[in-house]
Amino acid sequence: MTALAVRRHLTLDVVPDAAAAGRAVAQRIAEQVAARPQSVIGVATGSSAEPVYAALAVLVRDWGLDLGGVLWFALDEYLGLPDGHPQTYREVLRRQLVEPLGLAPDAVHVPDPHGDPDAGAQAYERAIAQAGGIDVQLLGIGANGHLAFNEPGTPFTSRTHVTELTAGTRAANDRFFGHGERTPHRALTQGLGTIAAARSLELVAFGAGKAEALYGAIDGPVDPSCPASLIQRHPCARVTADDAAAALLVV
Ligand code: GLP
Numbered sequence: 001m002t003a004l005a006v007r008r009h010l011t012l013d014v015v016p017d018a019a020a021a022g023r024a025v026a027q028r029i030a031e032q033v034a035a036r037p038q039s040v041i042g043v044a045t046g047s048s049a050e051p052v053y054a055a056l057a058v059l060v061r062d063w064g065l066d067l068g069g070v071l072w073f074a075l076d077e078y079l080g081l082p083d084g085h086p087q088t089y090r091e092v093l094r095r096q097l098v099e100p101l102g103l104a105p106d107a108v109h110v111p112d113p114h115g116d117p118d119a120g121a122q123a124y125e126r127a128i129a130q131a132g133g134i135d136v137q138l139l140g141i142g143a144n145g146h147l148a149f150n151e152p153g154t155p156f157t158s159r160t161h162v163t164e165l166t167a168g169t170r171a172a173n174d175r176f177f178g179h180g181e182r183t184p185h186r187a188l189t190q191g192l193g194t195i196a197a198a199r200s201l202e203l204v205a206f207g208a209g210k211a212e213a214l215y216g217a218i219d220g221p222v223d224p225s226c227p228a229s230l231i232q233r234h235p236c237a238r239v240t241a242d243d244a245a246a247a248l249l250v251v
Helices: 018-035 047-063 089-101 117-130 167-176 192-196 208-218 227-233
Strands: 002-007 010-015 040-043 071-074 076-079 136-139 161-164 186-189 200-205 237-242
Touching: 010 018, 018 040, 018 047, 018 136, 018 200, 018 237, 047 089, 047 200, 071 089, 071 117, 076 089, 117 161, 117 186, 192 227, 200 208, 200 227, 208 227, 208 237, 227 237
Parallel strands: 010 237, 040 071, 040 136, 136 200, 200 237
Antiparallel strands: 002 010, 076 186, 161 186
């Protein structure tokens, strides 16, 4: 694994594959929890996060990692899906995180898609604040540089809010839906200001489809046209990528 400090507070690890990335990030989460058992961990949905959850499950099963004191906060949730739909992020996290890691379901918070979504957004911000803020936020990156569901142009100061998904993001996520369904148009998402307030960021990116976005995030200007470029200004951010995703980086 190559670790490079690309900015004073931004570290890049280039790893052979997604499984190696999952192990590295899971190890750092385990160290965080060992140091502070009541840690608050922000979790992402999407294929990039899966190797991290798989590696955490191994640490729980084979190494006795105790996650019983941890609170978990999801980045985002679709609006408009029926309760229990397998692609609601609550259900995705139940399958990928809660069950394999043996977590208490109520330790995992997801933005509430029921009722008034603006009220749900504010309640989510309050819940994060009441938990003491997020210690480690796991992030994937969209092919257009989005973080959570903050599409290009979203202000860096934004907090949890309702967002409209771009056609590209919907098309990218259609692969998770079947039977003639499509990705919903709207979601509740942590804002970029919410994400930036986490004490550390762990961004993972795999495959050539993420290379341009990662280039924009690390080597491009810090600008809302590439939401993930906020990592350059964060005091403690780490990017773990495979060779294909890191291929365009200048460092
Ligand atoms: C999704 C999620 C993001 C995720 C990104 C990349 O739409 N809302 O949190 O990081 O897009 O997804 P994937 O990891 O599946 O490529």
